Amino acid sequence: MKKFLFTLLALLVTCGNLVKADEGMWMLPYIKDLNIKTMQEMGLKLDADKIYSINHSSIKDAVVIFGRGCTGEIISDQGLILTNHHCGYSSIQSHSSVEHNYLENGFWAEQLSDEIPTPGLSVKFLNRIEDVTDRVLDAVNPDMQEEKREHKIDSVLIAIAGEVPDTLGYVPVVKPFYSGNSFYLYVYQEYPDVRFVGAPPSSIGKFGADTDNWMWPRHTGDFSMFRVYSDSLGNPAEYSEHNIPMKPKYHLPVSLKGNQPGDFAMILGFPGSTDRYLTSWGIEERMDIINMARIQVREIKQKIWLKDMQASEKVRIQYATKYAHSSNYYKNSIGMNMGLNNLHVLQKKRELENKFTFWVNRNEERKEKYGEALPLLEEAYTRRAPQNKARNYLRESLISGTEIYLFAYRAKRLADVMLSGNDELLKITVERMREDGEAFFKDYNPSTDQKVLEAMLKVYAQEISNSYYPSVYREIKSKYKGNYAKYAAKLFRKSIFADKDRYMAFLNKPSLKLLKKDMAFSGGVSVMNEYRLLVDLMRQQDFNIEKGKRLFEAGLHAMEPNKVFYPDANFTMRLTYGQVEDYMARDAVHYLYYTTLEGVMEKEDPDNWEFVVPQKLKELYLTRDYGRYADKDGTMHVNFLTNNDITGGNSGSPVINADGELFGLAFDGNWEAMSGDIAFEPELQRTINVDIRYVLFIIDKYAGAERLINEMTIVQ
Structure with a gap:
């Protein structure tokens, strides 16, 4: 396994022409050979x-x-x-x-x-890339428990990164490739x-x-x-x-x-x-849990945001970036599910898995090396499904859906410092929280987030078993008779985190007693505690999935020795090559490879903010002043x-x-x-x-x- 990439390179002379030119995110050090x-x-x-x-x-x-x-x-x-x-x-x-x-x-x-x-x-410039696979994998062995293996690898990665001089803006990052079968050090130079x-x-x-x-x-x-x-x-x-x-x-x-x-x-x-080597169970999880949580929750949140953005220029500016970020992968998730269904990807993955199982079972040595890969993955994905659904809905709704819980939870560092009695650290923490507050309230509209909080509490309760409810739901049930609107209204009326003046006044005279009584803070702590609990419940299955993926991908390379595999994307510099090309979207729908300014004018709709055309651009179009x-x-x-x-x-x-x-x-x-x-x-x-x-x-x-x-x- 340590010679994973070297084996790959040895095959280039015989199989380079098998690589399809327009597929692959290729590592730059190997483009000369590959x-x-x-x-x-x-x-x-x-x-x-x-x-x-x-x-x-x-x-x-x-x-x-x-x-x-x-x-x-x-x-x-x-x-x-x-x-x-x-x-x-x-x-x-x-x-x-x-x-x-x-x-x-x-x-x-x-x-x-x-x-x-x-x-x-x-911005960061790439300075150099170094293969550190042998050094990392020499520190582990196949008999290690997965958690111990991960900790050992992490310690080696920290040591490798620590050897890069902390001067002239150098930033070291060690990344796994091929699901942890290879490792590379990337050194960047950062300009701030x-x-x-x-x-x-x-x-x-x-x-x-x-x-x-x-x-x-x-x-x-x-x-x-x-x-x-x-x-x-x-x-x-x-x-x-x-x-x-x-x-x-x-x-x-x-x-x-x-x-x-x-x-x-x-x-x-x-x-x-990317996750091009994801198995059928992983694809089902992506479609039915991750994407569905994102689609359902963001649609509700974005409707609330958009209504308030359309009613106020100030809110439109405040929420422009938030809305764009949220909407981008909301729509991506819808399209991904549609594409995976239309292209019968699950069926193709299962066919590959059947082929892999047949190949493994024909040889005792292969069964010893790769035999547990797919059973491990199937069991782990199945066992973690309930907790993973709760985790994704919790993240989408009460962590990144409403804004106030996460903002308030960040004050936990203040609570910890006040308990420590370190006055110097308290001053530093308060000053940082002032800076955070200035940034937060600049792009925050409390009345909008109050509506979002009410909606997010409701959608999480509707979709998730009460065995995974944060403790704040007990408070809402006992004190507010399950009325989310009444709870949210009081929270935003009273919380120091819902109003900039109250927030800054609190920081002028921080009180641990007042902080602990704050509804937004206690709600945020409740949500984050439940999230950490879900993470802990899934931990063993997460380790099993990582092990299964590593074994499965290594086995795929062994099963198809004449195929060149490119690694999944992991935010390292890659090269992709292809051609300018049109396409057939579906039966009888042929798209040209380019669009022109005429199409901008055809789409113009002055009553729809998405399709407004600036007057000067129209003038340049009418005079054909393109230079x-x-x-x-x-x-x-x-x-x-x-x-x-x-x-x-x-x-x-x-x-x-x-x-x-x-x-x-x-x-x-x-x-x-x-x-x-x-x-x-x-x-x-x-x-x-x-x-x-x-x-x-x-x-x-x-x-x-x-x-x-x-x-x-x-x-x-």
Whole structure:
């Protein structure tokens, strides 16, 4: 098992051509051996070390982790960053107010001094990758109990990460691959001074909003711009007015050549998570428990939010980011369940499992190595189902549904400090809570959350057995006769966590007695205690699932030795390659590979906030004032399709042509292939991208931000 990947590489000469070009999220150190020949046959004009090299600058040096869950790319020698509008959305929202509504009106810094510091936002550059598999697996043996094995591996990972010098912003991360059969150290360099440079209004950057999300055809200018700053020596530094635009090792040239069907397209980015080797029991859990909890609970919450957002501009700004985040995977879960059913994925998985069982049982040595994998998985998924359903509904409703319980629960650290009697630590804790309160109440509307709390208490009680009720339900039953509305009304009337003035006054004179009596605090503690109990109840089955998955995936490699397996996504840099391509969505429905500005005008609906078109954009369309950004047919292309293999985390990833030039910006997948995180379907799965020419057109012709265009290396 320790030689897992080396065995894989040894097979490349004989089986490389078996890899389908448009499937797979490939590890960069191995593209020279695994992929480059196929990529060049598809049209790529670069060598592998131009894409990834540890000896000199390469394309990987222009690709960054943007924030906590997106990808961005450097497009100038002055550290200019391009990413999606929805990736920059929370930062744009944080700078917005009723007086300066950058979400609605957009923003463009006229000069460097106008670029807005964004505390809490950083970017990370990949410095190096190291295979540490042998070192990790040498510390364990097959006879170890799974919990002990996990603890031992964790201790080794901590030791490995601890060997990376804590200087110049270096951040080490050790990740498991192939369900824990391999391990790699990734060393990043983090730059914490990132400033907001520009973004179109949401009527361009979020055109179509929730209606068009995950759909094709699409007409969205989903981009925003930031800049990374460094100290005078080019090193990472916290914000300072003396910092300067960072000089990157590499920046991507920007192409105006356009695209045609069959054109080579590769994407580098940080895909978050896939589970392509998930078994049938895991898929049933995903569909029937995880996705259903998300769909049911978020639909209720989002209706409440949206009603209040439509009634108040202030609430609309406060909840814009929250609503977008919630809605995104609400709709994804609906599409995933539909796709898994339509594509008969469960049936295919069961056929594979039957094949695996037959293969294992034909050989005693294989039975010894892999025989317990599938029985272990079936039993563990079945036994944890009731607790897992409760855990998912609890998380969706009373932890991340209503906001007040989790906010109030965070005051538990204050209670612990007050009990300790450490006055110095008390001052520090109170100050941190003041800062947290400022951030929380800026984007919080108590009357909205009161309605959400009432609804969340109700939906959890309806769906989950009372044996998994948090203790707060006993209080509601005894004191309020089970009336959730009456309970919520009193909580929001009395709690120190429901009102900024009460909260700040409490911090001026903290009282342990008052804190313990607070309804939001006691409710939050009750919910989190129940959540931890559910986690504990599931712990052994979780260990069994991890072991079963590890054995099953290792067994699959042994069963099919002539197949090259790519690892699941785990938010490490990966490469996917494919082509510009249209698709047949269903019988008699053929989608073209690109959309144009004409489609924006066709979708315009001034009475629907999702489809409002700015007046200036209409004027540019009517005069056909597209400049050098028009396609050769004279139209303004907006979005286009490729068959690349991406997932969440790839948002903002650069789409790179055969010459190594940026020609698009990945931002979404298509509705028909929402099952893609579990099962890739090459005939259906498409990546939706913003045409870089539309990005430049908006920057130049719409916004007049020519200084940003002049920074870039434009290839005509």
